[in-house]
Amino acid sequence: xxxxxxxxxxxxxxxxxxxxxxxxxxxxxxxxxxxxxxxxxxxxxxxxxxxxxxxxxxxxxxxxxxxxxxxxxxxxxxxxxxxxxxxxxxxxxxxxxxxxxxxxxxxxxxxxxxxxxxxxxxxxxxxxxxxxxxxxxxxxxxxxxxxxxxxxxxxxxxxxxxxxxxxxxxxxxxxxxxxxxxxxxxxxxxxxxxxxxxxxxxxxxxxxxxxxxxxxxxxxxxxxxxxxxxxxxxxxxxxxxxxxxxxxxxxxxxxxxxxxxxxxxxxxxxxxxxxxxxxxxxxxxxxxxxxxxxxxxxxxxxxxxxxxxxxxxxxxxxxxxxxxxxxxxx
Amino acid sequence: xxxxxxxxxxxxxxxxxxxxxxxxxxxxxxxxxxxxxxxxxxxxxxxxxxxxxxxxxxxxxxxxxxxxxxxxxxxxxxxxxxxxxxxxxxxxxxxxxxxxxxxxxxxxxxxxxxxxxxxxxxxxxxxxxxxxxxxxxxxxxxxxxxxxxxxxxxxxxxxxxxxxxxxxxxxxxxxxxxxxxxxxxxxxxxxxxxxxxxxxxxxxxxxxxxxxxxxxxxxxxxxxxxxxxxxxxxxxxxxxxxxxxxxxxxxxxxxxxxxxxxxxxxxxxxxxxxxxxxxxxxxxxxxxxxxxxxxxxxxxxxxxxxxxxxxxxxxxxxxxxxxxxxxxxx
Numbered sequence: 001x002x003x004x005x006x007x008x009x010x011x012x013x014x015x016x017x018x019x020x021x022x023x024x025x026x027x028x029x030x031x032x033x034x035x036x037x038x039x040x041x042x043x044x045x046x047x048x049x050x051x052x053x054x055x056x057x058x059x060x061x062x063x064x065x066x067x068x069x070x071x072x073x074x075x076x077x078x079x080x081x082x083x084x085x086x087x088x089x090x091x092x093x094x095x096x097x098x099x100x101x102x103x104x105x106x107x108x109x110x111x112x113x114x115x116x117x118x119x120x121x122x123x124x125x126x127x128x129x130x131x132x133x134x135x136x137x138x139x140x141x142x143x144x145x146x147x148x149x150x151x152x153x154x155x156x157x158x159x160x161x162x163x164x165x166x167x168x169x170x171x172x173x174x175x176x177x178x179x180x181x182x183x184x185x186x187x188x189x190x191x192x193x194x195x196x197x198x199x200x201x202x203x204x205x206x207x208x209x210x211x212x213x214x215x216x217x218x219x220x221x222x223x224x225x226x227x228x229x230x231x232x233x234x235x236x237x238x239x240x241x242x243x244x245x246x247x248x249x250x251x252x253x254x255x256x257x258x259x260x261x262x263x264x265x266x267x268x269x270x271x272x273x274x275x276x277x278x279x280x281x282x283x284x285x286x287x288x289x290x291x292x293x294x295x296x297x298x299x300x301x302x303x304x305x306x307x308x309x310x311x312x313x314x315x316x317x318x319x320x321x322x323x324x325x326x327x328x329x330x
Numbered sequence: 331x332x333x334x335x336x337x338x339x340x341x342x343x344x345x346x347x348x349x350x351x352x353x354x355x356x357x358x359x360x361x362x363x364x365x366x367x368x369x370x371x372x373x374x375x376x377x378x379x380x381x382x383x384x385x386x387x388x389x390x391x392x393x394x395x396x397x398x399x400x401x402x403x404x405x406x407x408x409x410x411x412x413x414x415x416x417x418x419x420x421x422x423x424x425x426x427x428x429x430x431x432x433x434x435x436x437x438x439x440x441x442x443x444x445x446x447x448x449x450x451x452x453x454x455x456x457x458x459x460x461x462x463x464x465x466x467x468x469x470x471x472x473x474x475x476x477x478x479x480x481x482x483x484x485x486x487x488x489x490x491x492x493x494x495x496x497x498x499x500x501x502x503x504x505x506x507x508x509x510x511x512x513x514x515x516x517x518x519x520x521x522x523x524x525x526x527x528x529x530x531x532x533x534x535x536x537x538x539x540x541x542x543x544x545x546x547x548x549x550x551x552x553x554x555x556x557x558x559x560x561x562x563x564x565x566x567x568x569x570x571x572x573x574x575x576x577x578x579x580x581x582x583x584x585x586x587x588x589x590x591x592x593x594x595x596x597x598x599x600x601x602x603x604x605x606x607x608x609x610x611x612x613x614x615x616x617x618x619x620x621x622x623x624x625x626x627x628x629x630x631x632x633x634x635x636x637x638x639x640x641x642x643x644x645x646x647x648x649x650x651x652x653x654x655x656x657x658x659x660x
Contacts, residue, residue, distance in 0.1 A: 007463060061421075066409060067620065072402035079396060079423050088442070091391075091421040093409050112418070133337060220609040249609045256611075276606050279550040279579045281586075290397065 008036045058088045059300055060113040062103065064121050064183065066093050068218075069246075069274055070289055074119050074142050077293020078300075085301040087114075096183045104130060115300045117141050119293075121184055123148070137303040141296030142289070143189065149303070149311040151296040155189050158285045158317040159196020159241070162269045165283070165319055166239040167204045170327045171267065174201070175237035177226045177247050179218040193243045193271060212237050216247070223250030231258055238266060238328040245270035245277045245284050252282075252324065263326035273320055281323035287315060338366045388418045389630055390443040392433065394451050394513065396423050398548075399576075399604055400619055404449050404472050407623020408630075415631040417444075426513045434460060445630045447471050451514055453478070467633040471626035472619070473519065479633070479641040481626040485519050488615045488647040489526020489571070492599045495613070495649055496569040497534045500657045501597065504531070505542040505567035507556040507577050512547055523573045523601060542567050546577070553580030561588055568596060568658040575600035575607045575614050582612075582654065593656035603650055611653035617645060 005015045010029060018025045018033035025033075059082050065071045079089050090113060094100045104127035107113065116123075116131060120142035123131075128148055131138050140150035166174050176197045180190050194213075201208050214229055216222035223242055230236055231254065242248035248270030252262050262268055270277065273286035292315050302309035335345045340359060348355045348363035355363075389412050395401045409419050420443060424430045434457035437443065446453075446461060450472035453461075458478055461468050470480035496504050506527045510520050524543075531538050544559055546552035553572055560566055561584065572578035578600030582592050592598055600607065603616035622645050632639035 058420075066406035067399070067403040069397070069399070069402075072399075072405075073397040075402075075421075076396035076423065079421060083423065089421045090388075091405075091409060091419045093406065093413065220605065224609070246606070246609070249606060253609050253611060275550065276576070276579060276610075279554070279576070279583050280606075280610060281583060 004033060004037050008033045055114045055304065056112060057086070058090050058113045059115045059117060059304075060090045060092055060107060061117045061119065062092045062094055062100075062121075063119040064094060064100075064181070066091075070142070070244075070272065071119055073289040074293040074296075077290040077295075078117050078119070078141060078297040079293075080290075081294045081297020081301060085297075087301065087304070101127075107136075114304045115139065117296055117300055118143075120189070137300060139296050139299050139303070141293055144312075144314075149299050149309065151292045151299070151313045151315065153287045153292070153315050153317050155192025156196035156199065158271050158287065159193045160200045161317060161319045162241050162271055162285050163197050163200035164204075165321070165325065166241060166267060166269060167200060167206070169239070169267065169325060171237075171239040172206060172328075173209075173212065173235065173237045173239070174206075175212040175214070175230045175240040177223050177230075177240060177242040177251060178213060178215040179222070179243040179247050180215060182217055190243065197241060218244060218247065220246045220250035220253075223247030224254045225250075227251035227254035231255070231260075236266070238330065239325070240266060240268050242268065242270045245272040245274035245282055248282060248284070248324075249276070249280060252280075262324050264329060267325040267328070269325055271317075277320075277322070283322045283325040284320050286318045286320045291315060334363060334367050338363045385444045385634065386442060387416070388420050388443045389445045389447060389634075390420045390422055390437060391447045391449065392422045392424055392430075392451075393449040394424060394430075394511070396421075400472070400574075400602065401449055403619040404623040404626075407620040407625075408447050408449070408471060408627040409623075410620075411624045411627025411631060415627075417631065417634070431457075437466075444634045445469065447626055447630055448473075450519070467630060469626050469629050469633070471623055474642075474644075479629050479639065481622045481629070481643045481645065483617045483622070483645050483647050485522025486526035486529065488601050488617065489523045490530045491647060491649045492571050492601055492615050493527050493530035494534075495651070495655065496571060496597060496599060497530060497536070499569070499597065499655060501567075501569040502536060502658075503539075503542065503565065503567045503569070504536075505544070505560045505570040507553050507560075507570060507572040507581060508543060508545040509548040509552070509573040509577050510545060520573065527571060548574060548577065550576045550580035550583075553577030554584045555580075557581035557584035561585070561590075566596070568660065569655070570596060570598050572598065572600045575602040575604035575612055578612060578614070578654075579606070579610060582610075592654050594659060597655040597658070599655055601647075607650075607652070613652045613655040614650050616648045616650045621645060 001015050005012045014025055015033050018030040061078050063071045082089050094103045115137035118140050138148050144150050144152040178194050198208055214226035216226045240251055242251055248268050252268050255262050255266050270282055270284040273284050277284045295313050299309050331345050335342045344355055345363055348360040391408050393401045412419050424433045445467035448470050468478050474480050474482040508524050528538055544556035546556045570581055572581055578598050582598050585592050585596050600612055600614040603614050607614045625643050629639050
């Protein structure tokens with residue numbers, strides 16, 4: 001009613017009289033009040049009224065990157081699940097480790113949110129404890145953190161599928177372009193995706209050669225640079241496994257610019273099934289990132305509503321053979 | 331103090347006595363209260379205390395897509411500008427027109443935000459009026475809307491640069507793969523990017539041929555399908571201009587799968603300078619989407635703070651020649 005009064009430019013008493021059809025209100029004023037009231041009738045949102053007392057109806061989604069495909073896709077899934085449940089999404093882009101530390105110090109006490117979704121970065125035990133102390137739930141989306149609920153893929157298994165495919169085709173000199181995030185040296189995706197490479201080689205009886213492994217920051221240009229180094233070796237690999245599709249696409253650019261053909265001269269495989277992997281005919285290991293986001297979002301909703309929640313989910317991955325892998329020609 | 335009491339599991343009086351070092355509080359209790367109080371000392375966030383009275387400190391960023399590059403990149407820019415100013419970002423993904431209608435009916439009256447950033451979709455005059463009525467500012471990011479502040483590129487100019495480059499190389503049969511969003515039939519990017527094609531042809535004295543123009547939904551697979559139709563023509567184009575890089579990459583896949591070479595047999599150019607354009611050596615017209623987002627975010631901050639604001643900005647575009655365009659071979 002205060003809103004109606006303010007917007008109609010009249011006092012509360014006038015609003016009351018206008019709505020109750022009482023005398024003493026000019027017809028034009030009554031009309032204006034009724035119009036404003038009608039507009040505001042949209043207001044009562046069903047979900048808002050369902051909020052449990054003491055909750056904010058908001059969830060913080062914290063991402064180290066927004067514009068990179070993996071993070072944007074994850075965010076889209078999380079947002080869809082939260083919106084479905086009538087919760088609002090507060091988006092926080094926290095870049096480096098320092099940013100994150102500050103975020104976790106400030107956020108919970110501001111009592112702004114009921115839960116935090118951490119997309120693909122680790123939350124320390126102290127930060128987690130602080131959130132819990134304030135009654136703020138936490139879920140990891142895109143990465144496994146044993147100590148709180150999470151959704152992830154089995155990175156080592158994805159890597160074994162990729163490298164296993166190259167071995168199956170007959171490759172023996174298989175390079176790896178490993179990707180790390182300088183802000184998250186311990187992030188498990190990197191470890192798992194490297195571990196799977198060594199596991200696949202070992203199970204085929206192949207001895208890993210350190211010179212065939214290059215480690216770069218995530219990104220296409222970085223993959224391109226690593227590939228230059230591999231091509232400069234006296235005996236370059238006949239196939240390259242990259243930690244992500246973007247890294248793989250960078251490697252392919254280098255190979256093509258060197259006048260070599262993919263897959264005739266060198267095979268390349270990535271991980272992700274980035275939408276442009278299909279467009280560029282890249283062989284890869286598929287993961288459904290949006291689906292992981294949806295599941296993480298639904299976990300959050302269950303936790304907030306005090307419902308029984310599945311506390312971890314490992315999403316499936318699948319080898320997708322396209323046109324960048326073939327048997328070795330030499 | 332109420333927060334400290336709640337978290338320490340004691341009454342307000344106990345908190346007061348503990349903090350003031352008054353007698354009558356067990357040592358263990360005092361210690362707990364002090365610990366909790368210390369943790370909460372992080373609380374007072376400098377930006378929150380700077381909020382103008384009656385404002386929420388939150389801005390709604392409304393996007394029709396999250397995971398598509400253009401939208402994610404724009405969101406990253408907007409978020410950075412708002413965060414810099416200590417404002418929180420509420421993210422709303424509104425898919426279709428119906429979704430959007432509902433959003434604009436509900437949001438302003440919930441008094442949740444001080445402003446709305448509409449990323450690349452039109453807001454109707456009625457929706458705009460409703461926002462203004464509630465004192466909620468509105469800025470369009472990625473698209474020109476004469477009636478409220480906006481940041482955009484000159485889509486027709488970008489198109490003229492792309493098609494002009496093909497004409498300069500000597501092409502005369504130039505196809506266009508135009509992209510539309512089924513949810514936004516009137517969205518200006520499509521119109522401008524088509525208009526620029528016809529303008530460039532006209533200024534070179536070329537007569538447009540309707541069979542050389544295909545209209546599809548935004549997306550790589552859609553571009554691939556349109557290219558199949560163009561290749562099936564009795565006289566296919568020698569060069570193709572696509573409304574976006576993703577559409578262009580789809581077209582290139584079709585050309586390569588048909589056993590033809592890019593650019594030797596057919597040249598292809600896009601618009602955007604998507605990060606993968608560099609990786610795939612795609613010739614395109616660059617726009618800095620993140621910078622547009624930053625500018626839109628800063629416009630919002632100025633409007634909220636009642637400062638003099640630049641009310642429109644048209645970002646520059648630039649032709650980037652890579653390896654998918656060359657003179658025609660026939």
